[in-house]
Amino acid sequence: MISIGLIGVGGICQVHLKNLVKMSGVQIAAVCDIDPHRAQEVGKQLDATPYTRYRNMLRREHFDACYVCLTPSVHGTIEYELAEAQIPFFVEKPVHLKLEFCEGVLNEVDKHNLITAVGYHWRYMDTTKAVKAFIAKRRITAVDGGWQGAIPEHALWWPQMKLSGGQLVEQATHIVDLARYLAGDIDTVFASGTKGAFADIDKYDIYDASLTNLQFDSGAVGVISTGCVASGTVPSRVGLTVSGRGWQADVKQRDGQIIHERGKRKLKDNAKDFIEQIGRGDAAFIHAVKTGKTDRIRSTYRDATQTLAVTLAANESMRTGEPVTVERFM
Numbered sequence: 001m002i003s004i005g006l007i008g009v010g011g012i013c014q015v016h017l018k019n020l021v022k023m024s025g026v027q028i029a030a031v032c033d034i035d036p037h038r039a040q041e042v043g044k045q046l047d048a049t050p051y052t053r054y055r056n057m058l059r060r061e062h063f064d065a066c067y068v069c070l071t072p073s074v075h076g077t078i079e080y081e082l083a084e085a086q087i088p089f090f091v092e093k094p095v096h097l098k099l100e101f102c103e104g105v106l107n108e109v110d111k112h113n114l115i116t117a118v119g120y121h122w123r124y125m126d127t128t129k130a131v132k133a134f135i136a137k138r139r140i141t142a143v144d145g146g147w148q149g150a151i152p153e154h155a156l157w158w159p160q161m162k163l164s165g166g167q168l169v170e171q172a173t174h175i176v177d178l179a180r181y182l183a184g185d186i187d188t189v190f191a192s193g194t195k196g197a198f199a200d201i202d203k204y205d206i207y208d209a210s211l212t213n214l215q216f217d218s219g220a221v222g223v224i225s226t227g228c229v230a231s232g233t234v235p236s237r238v239g240l241t242v243s244g245r246g247w248q249a250d251v252k253q254r255d256g257q258i259i260h261e262r263g264k265r266k267l268k269d270n271a272k273d274f275i276e277q278i279g280r281g282d283a284a285f286i287h288a289v290k291t292g293k294t295d296r297i298r299s300t301y302r303d304a305t306q307t308l309a310v311t312l313a314a315n316e317s318m319r320t321g322e323p324v325t326v327e328r329f330m
């Protein structure tokens with residue numbers, strides 16, 4: 001039996017929990033949320049000890065692993081402290097808003113050769129796997145993706161730059177991460193954004209829409225767009241297309257396709273819902289904690305820090321109007 005602790009038991013943690021409670025040999029021993037009602041309620045549901053301060057929880061409990069499901073601005077030194085205590089952790093994306101904190105975590109993770117995983121679930125999709133296999137011996141020339149989505153309801157932190165980092169850092173990060181997973185690392189970004197269309201929303205100060213040009217190490221070029229456009233009858237448009245000479249491959253949230261010289265292949269993600277999509281990353285992490293074998297994990301803290309570096313460089317480029325070289329962690 002492995003013992004798991006949870007830090008932050010809001011929206012996405014509930015999705016992970018649906019997967020974790022079905023796994024054999026996994027016990028949720030304690031939960032922590034600064035919202036005392038939430039901590040009590042979730043603790044009661046799981047027969048786990050509730051805490052409102054993670055340090056108290058870490059002092060009193062002995063975990064084999066921890067989940068950290070916090071909004072971007074409140075990670076502080078939590079992952080550093082977990083790494084220092086040699087507790088393997090799964091953390092939700094984006095891993096932080098400040099790269100200097102991630103660097104400290106990475107040093108500690110390396111020191112202890114610690115297992116880490118991050119919730120970039122697009123890497124685990126069947127569509128992504130098919131595209132990854134298809135491009136293995138092909139040269140990507142262009143990457144074209146975006147997240148034209150909606151402002152998440154009830155997430156008051158989301159439209160505030162200092163709390164979320166903005167749509168590229170918080171939401172379209174999945175697409176930037178997928179671009180890196182398929183096309184390799186990004187050297188330079190050059191981005192622009194627009195503001196003002198949502199001035200009526202209290203404290204809204206993120207970009208309404210953005211375009212980020214990407215220059216990959218491989219020589220490929222790319223662009224990622226974001227926009228808060230979906231509402232009512234206007235659907236979201238989310239996904240990534242990679243292409244090269246004579247071929248094109250698309251990955252979307254549930255499906256995709258590959259078009260090449262010899263025809264067209266439709267792709268489908270076989271997970272029955274979002275919970276199952278998220279569950280693949282959970283299974284990979286728990287397998288690693290139980291066995292010590294990390295080969296199923298497709299997104300580590302180091303890799304996710306590199307994705308964060310790209311999106312933060314894009315924010316800097318939007319602010320300054322200049323191209324920005326991406327800081328390296330890989």
Ligand SMILES: NC(=O)c1ccc[n+]([C@@H]2O[C@H](COP(=O)([O-])OP(=O)(O)OC[C@H]3O[C@@H](n4cnc5c(N)ncnc54)[C@H](O)[C@@H]3O)[C@@H](O)[C@H]2O)c1
Pocket residue numbers: 007008009010011012013032033034035038052054069070071072074092093094119120121170
């Ligand atoms: N992988 C995905 O597709 C996916 C989907 C949704 C959200 N997310 C990510 O998950 C993260 C969390 O999002 P959410 O929607 O669950 O947010 P949420 O606000 O619903 O939950 C966060 C919880 O953390 C608690 N909290 C805040 N500070 C704390 C602290 N110091 N100690 C303990 N608890 C604390 C809050 O009270 C809240 O209950 C975000 O970074 C988001 O980007 C990922």
